[in-house]
Amino acid sequence: MAKDKFPYMIFSPAKVNLHLKILDRRADGYHNIFSLFQCVSMSDRIWICSLTEPSDLVDGVDATPGSNTLIKVLNEFRSYTGLDFFAHIRVEKNIPQGAGLGGGSSNAASLLKALNEIFSTQLGVDDLIEIGAKVGSDVPFFLKSPAAIVSGRGEVLKPIRARDDFFIVLVEPGFCVNTSDAYAWLDAYAEGNPGFFDMQDPNIEEQYLFFEPEKWDFYNSFLPVLLERFPILLDLERLLRTYGAVYTNVSGSGSTFFGVFNYESDAHNACVSLKKKGFSAHCVRPLSFFPG
Structure with missing residues (x-):
């Protein structure tokens, strides 16, 4: 571990779910999913400021030991490698939280990659995925492919x-969606709609x-229950279509709504128009490789 590597920074990209089918609840309490994940150019930056702290310190996000993904990563990495260290981590947040864009999972994956490089532990992708899966369900994706x-x-x-x-325009509707709540709403909705979890997937x-x-011909299983509670999402869909979006959906369990555009100029103009209406909007590109 060379001292000249500090502070060490790595980019941490967001993702959107272009398609998301939720299946029945598993024995372990999770739901199976079938989804298409796509990384996009919006990203946080993760700084490792020190590895000689008396205890772990995380700035920029909620660092409650039981829930913070970065502290979980540090614990799991130490357990897997046997290394003895504490870290000072700083997060520069650009990905909104509670928005269905995978910010916490991406942060965890980025930190794992950084630790593997800094300590020269030479863990393979499968090793990192094994560690990451213990931290969060979406972490493995950010370790494998954009x-x-x-x-x-x-x-x-x-x-x-x-x-x-x-091109993609991400729109923050002004509220967050708790993932646990979204799954509870979905389970209740499925009880009243037999066969809901058996919906066919397109190729x-x-x-x-x-x-x-x-x-x-993609869809998101969460969309019906989100539209029931947050009708503003339907307004956003209409606006995005009016501005030229050729595909729209909600990402993850929400709350971010997005539109896909064929032309950068249309996406840019849509972003400007949405901002004039008071929305927080971001024009991003899909990524064909992970940022360095």
């Missing part, structure tokens, strides 16, 4: 070639790779 079909509870990954030939790999975005 686009992937994701199943199981998030740990089963099929990397696919990532496209970067479209998402073929559609993603070879279809224009306006022909995607």
Whole structure:
């Protein structure tokens, strides 16, 4: 571990779910999913300021030991490698929290990659995924590929070639969605809609790779329950379509709503128009590789 590596910084990208099917609850309490994850150019930055602290210190996010993913990463990495250290971590947040963009999971994966490099532990991707899966269901995705079909509870990954030939506008509707609440709403909704969890999936790999975005037949299982509680999402869908979006959806369990555009100028103009209406909007690109 060379002293000249500090402070050490790594980018931590957001993701969107272009498609998200939720399946029945598993015996371990999680739900199985079938989803298409796509990394985008919005990112946090993770700084490792010191590895000689008397205890772990995390700035920039809630650092409650029982819930903070970065502290969990430090604990799991120490347990896996046998290394003895404490760290000072600083997070520069750009990814909104509680927004379905995977910020916490991405932060965890980025920290794991950084620790592996700094300590020269030479852990392979499978080793990092094993550690990351103990921290959070979505962490393995951010360790493997910028686009992937994701199943199981998030740990089963099929990397696919990532496209970067479209544009995305992310819109924050002004509220957060607690993931546990969203799953509870979904379970209640499914009870009144027999067969809901058995909805058919389109051939998402073929559609993603070879279809224009306006022909995607993707969906998000959470959308019906979110629209019931947050009708502003329907307003956002109408606005994005008016501004030229060819595909719209909610990411993860919400709250971020997004539109896919074929042309950068349309995406830029949509972003400007949404900001004029008081929304926090971001024009981003899909990533075909992880940021360095």
